[in-house]
Amino acid sequence: MTFSVDPMRWWTALALLATYGLLCATIWWAHRQRERARLSQQSQLGDAAAGETRVLVAHGSQTGQAEQLAWRTAESLHLASRGVRVCALNEVDAVALTQVDELYVITSTYGEGDPPDSAALFADHLGASDAPRLTRLKHAVLALGDHEYENFCGFGRRVDAWLSQQGATPLFDRIEVDQMDEAAVRAWFEKLSMHAGAAAMAGWQAEQMDVVGWRLAERRLLNPGSPGEGVYHLELEPIEGPLPDWAAGDLVHIAPPEGAVNEAGEPDLQPRAYSIASVPEDGRLHLLVRLRRLAGGGTGCVSGWLCLHAAIGERLTLGVRAHPAFRIGDNAGRRLLLVGNGTGMAGLRAHLRARARLLRAQQPLQGANPAVAPSWLFFGERDPQIDLHHREELQAWRESGLLSGLDLAFSRDPVQPAYVQQRLVERGHDIRDWVAQGAAIYVCGSLAGMAAAVDETLREVLGGDVLLSLQRSGRYRRDVY
Numbered sequence: 001m002t003f004s005v006d007p008m009r010w011w012t013a014l015a016l017l018a019t020y021g022l023l024c025a026t027i028w029w030a031h032r033q034r035e036r037a038r039l040s041q042q043s044q045l046g047d048a049a050a051g052e053t054r055v056l057v058a059h060g061s062q063t064g065q066a067e068q069l070a071w072r073t074a075e076s077l078h079l080a081s082r083g084v085r086v087c088a089l090n091e092v093d094a095v096a097l098t099q100v101d102e103l104y105v106i107t108s109t110y111g112e113g114d115p116p117d118s119a120a121l122f123a124d125h126l127g128a129s130d131a132p133r134l135t136r137l138k139h140a141v142l143a144l145g146d147h148e149y150e151n152f153c154g155f156g157r158r159v160d161a162w163l164s165q166q167g168a169t170p171l172f173d174r175i176e177v178d179q180m181d182e183a184a185v186r187a188w189f190e191k192l193s194m195h196a197g198a199a200a201m202a203g204w205q206a207e208q209m210d211v212v213g214w215r216l217a218e219r220r221l222l223n224p225g226s227p228g229e230g231v232y233h234l235e236l237e238p239i240e241g242p243l244p245d246w247a248a249g250d251l252v253h254i255a256p257p258e259g260a261v262n263e264a265g266e267p268d269l270q271p272r273a274y275s276i277a278s279v280p281e282d283g284r285l286h287l288l289v290r291l292r293r294l295a296g297g298g299t300g301c302v303s304g305w306l307c308l309h310a311a312i313g314e315r316l317t318l319g320v321r322a323h324p325a326f327r328i329g330d331n332a333g334r335r336l337l338l339v340g341n342g343t344g345m346a347g348l349r350a351h352l353r354a355r356a357r358l359l360r361a362q363q364p365l366q367g368a369n370p371a372v373a374p375s376w377l378f379f380g381e382r383d384p385q386i387d388l389h390h391r392e393e394l395q396a397w398r399e400s401g402l403l404s405g406l407d408l409a410f411s412r413d414p415v416q417p418a419y420v421q422q423r424l425v426e427r428g429h430d431i432r433d434w435v436a437q438g439a440a441i442y443v444c445g446s447l448a449g450m451a452a453a454v455d456e457t458l459r460e461v462l463g464g465d466v467l468l469s470l471q472r473s474g475r476y477r478r479d480v481y
Helices: 007-045 065-079 117-127 154-165 182-196 301-309 342-362 391-400 420-426 428-436 447-462 464-472
Strands: 055-060 084-088 102-108 138-145 175-178 214-221 231-238 251-254 272-275 285-290 318-321 336-341 375-381 403-410 440-445 476-480
Touching (some): 055 117, 117 154, 138 154, 138 182, 214 301, 272 342, 285 301, 336 342, 336 447, 403 420, 420 428, 447 464, 447 476
Parallel strands (some): 055 102, 138 175, 375 403
Antiparallel strands (some): 231 285, 251 272, 251 318
């Protein structure tokens, strides 16, 4: 028996591989350009000359707010004629601090006193018994937090206490910020100006929302009859003009409706952050929002408005925010191991939609191997019949080969109740194989319960050293809340 090979099919397959390679190279180039811009920004701040005060601004950030404040802090100090270096806390260790004269820490707290991911490695140094004394170091801490959590600003307080225990001298008292309160942030810059000896910054402005405005274009309930609260798929579009640019992994901050009040009866001006569930090529900005029920029977201010009360076509005020820690970055050509629960489907869906677009662009011939690296989704919710959000889309991706694996866990399953971390244990051997082949791990969903349990499970499945290496190399990324 003889087989003939159609040259055109081979050339087409090679062209598809080349196209995918070009797309990956484009994503990599954009990532490198952002990194070069960051380095250029750092070089413009300047380094301390011989004999001058050596200043370090270190940030612990999950969604980018602390990092933004860190760069504004560095600019303030630079305008006061100081050479400044800026970096994430993960890039700092106790020994490095012995080579610094002044340290400014801007960090958020995650959950009940936990460090954000960009400070998790630094947090390991805080309990070290052999940490050097820092008696020559002066420091200041800006701690970001949310008073709704019991351990308010817990990680910032922990860092401040550790620095003092090591002999460092506070430049001024720690400043704590509740939900990005403008007055508290402004107080930080006022302290900087007083310390620097100049009015280095005119002040702080809260994040700017999109003044053009957006409207609610579509809303549908994804899980009618669920034992949990409703999860709604929302689609937003600008009132006029084109969509802004964003990437899979980014966030949107939505301002409360005009006249909104919080649970204490005070004016509610705090924007809410949501993971974006689409890519710009979809034509609209998609969200997955869970309705929040209050103990008194009411609903959350923003979730109730978005899910129940806002009319189709109603205007919203929002801002699209880059979230570099959850973007694809250098992982564009890697296998993706995606883990999430509940509305955490949103951030994972955006990455899958980005890859689905690449797969469609290839339009492979029958029998040709698609060049898009495979993805594997682990997802957990309550009811298997009701709570699998975007069920048809997931099934289509499974059939197309975009999803080479789909492992589901439902806590209210009458036959086999389970949580997503149990599925990780069951598939541990295969997960280790994927990681050995270069896979990156992305986790999106609730911090309480899921994210902590998944992190602990991954440490058991892969080993703590392996997971630490993945985190350092950007192959373990989280968007948890």
